[in-house]
Amino acid sequence: MAESAQHDLEKALWPADHPSPSRIITCRSCGRKNRVRVSVAALYPEKYRCGSCDHLLFLGVDEPLTGIVSSAYEHELDRKSLATLKAVPGFPALVKWVIANVGERTLRIQQMSSSIRCNDSQFPELLRLLDLARQRLDIHDTPVLYLSESPRMNAATAGVENAAIIVWSAILDQLDDGELVSIFAHELGHLHANHLLYKTMARLVVEGTGLLGGYVRFLTIPLRKALLLWDRCSELTADRAALLGSRSLEASLTTFLKLAGGNRPGIARRTTLRLEPFIEQARELAEIEASSWLDNALATLMTLDLTHPYIVWRLMHLLEWVEQGNYLDIMAGNYARSLDD
Ligand SMILES: [Zn+2]
Numbered sequence: 001m002a003e004s005a006q007h008d009l010e011k012a013l014w015p016a017d018h019p020s021p022s023r024i025i026t027c028r029s030c031g032r033k034n035r036v037r038v039s040v041a042a043l044y045p046e047k048y049r050c051g052s053c054d055h056l057l058f059l060g061v062d063e064p065l066t067g068i069v070s071s072a073y074e075h076e077l078d079r080k081s082l083a084t085l086k087a088v089p090g091f092p093a094l095v096k097w098v099i100a101n102v103g104e105r106t107l108r109i110q111q112m113s114s115s116i117r118c119n120d121s122q123f124p125e126l127l128r129l130l131d132l133a134r135q136r137l138d139i140h141d142t143p144v145l146y147l148s149e150s151p152r153m154n155a156a157t158a159g160v161e162n163a164a165i166i167v168w169s170a171i172l173d174q175l176d177d178g179e180l181v182s183i184f185a186h187e188l189g190h191l192h193a194n195h196l197l198y199k200t201m202a203r204l205v206v207e208g209t210g211l212l213g214g215y216v217r218f219l220t221i222p223l224r225k226a227l228l229l230w231d232r233c234s235e236l237t238a239d240r241a242a243l244l245g246s247r248s249l250e251a252s253l254t255t256f257l258k259l260a261g262g263n264r265p266g267i268a269r270r271t272t273l274r275l276e277p278f279i280e281q282a283r284e285l286a287e288i289e290a291s292s293w294l295d296n297a298l299a300t301l302m303t304l305d306l307t308h309p310y311i312v313w314r315l316m317h318l319l320e321w322v323e324q325g326n327y328l329d330i331m332a333g334n335y336a337r338s339l340d341d
Pocket residue numbers: 027028029030031032050051052053054055
């Protein structure tokens with residue numbers, strides 16, 4: 001990105017009346033604590049070197065997050081809503097039923113019979129963007145990639161044990177390559193955090209594909225609500241993976257902007273959608289989000305909207321993570337690793 005565009009983004013995120021906070025970041029090489037401005041660290045990480053050993057403070061753009069575990073970036077609402085879901089009566093029985101009756105094979109046949117499977121001889125260009133995200137997140141699983149025709153901008157991860165990533169064609173029209181890497185990293189985040197089975201269950205419930213058959217009558221309202229609430233909250237974890245994999249805050253934010261409003265010719269002909277007011281909107285949302293909001297209004301709302309859930313809400317949570325959470329610590333190489341690495 002050109003320096004001037006980067007500067008515009010910095011002004012949009014941290015205008016004069018909302019200056020960037022500072023953070024203390026530990027040097028992974030010598031352990032010295034360095035004070036950084038979040039704005040500079042998030043947008044120009046290469047500018048920071050350790051004040052003591054002169055080592056680069058943050059990982060380079062293609063340096064993998066070696067051995068990172070998903071709990072290092074898991075959102076607490078994801079963790080909490082999953083614990084709630086697991087405690088709802090009937091949930092273990094539903095899990096068992098889905099594994100036994102829907103299974104991998106049905107889902108795989110469903111994809112194979114209606115989408116294009118990408119590999120080295122079919123759309124390798126798309127596969128390369130997925131691989132880029134995979135390498136940066138240090139994910140060793142190789143999900144099968146499918147392309148499916150649709151005017152709806154979306155992507156999904158399906159499967160029970162083996163993952164398939166499906167991208168809908170509209171997304172290729174409306175997003176650039178950097179944003180596609182962010183989409184792939186988001187889907188890989190779901191895979192990494194073991195969301196596969198539950199995401200599949202949520203989709204079966206939402207889409208009512210018929211695959212649930214007679215089981216639908218066992219889906220009580222509390223079970224349905226808890227499943228869909230977790231489904232939404234799991235997005236917050238995947239959005240963090242998207243940022244870690246795209247290595248571009250701009251790509252993450254413009255992806256949200258385009259998912260929320262579209263990036264169609266009819267818009268471009270009339271205007272240029274701007275990030276600044278969109279970010280203002282997210283900050284306003286953060287102010288009105290009372291602590292009880294999630295429990296009450298949101299829990300109900302979340303069971304209604306099915307396609308593009310709460311993009312601004314998600315953006316708000318991602319920004320919060322960048323400013324106050326452990327995003328910069330992870331990018332400085334300070335994160336929980338799996339024991340194998
Ligand atoms: Zn150092």
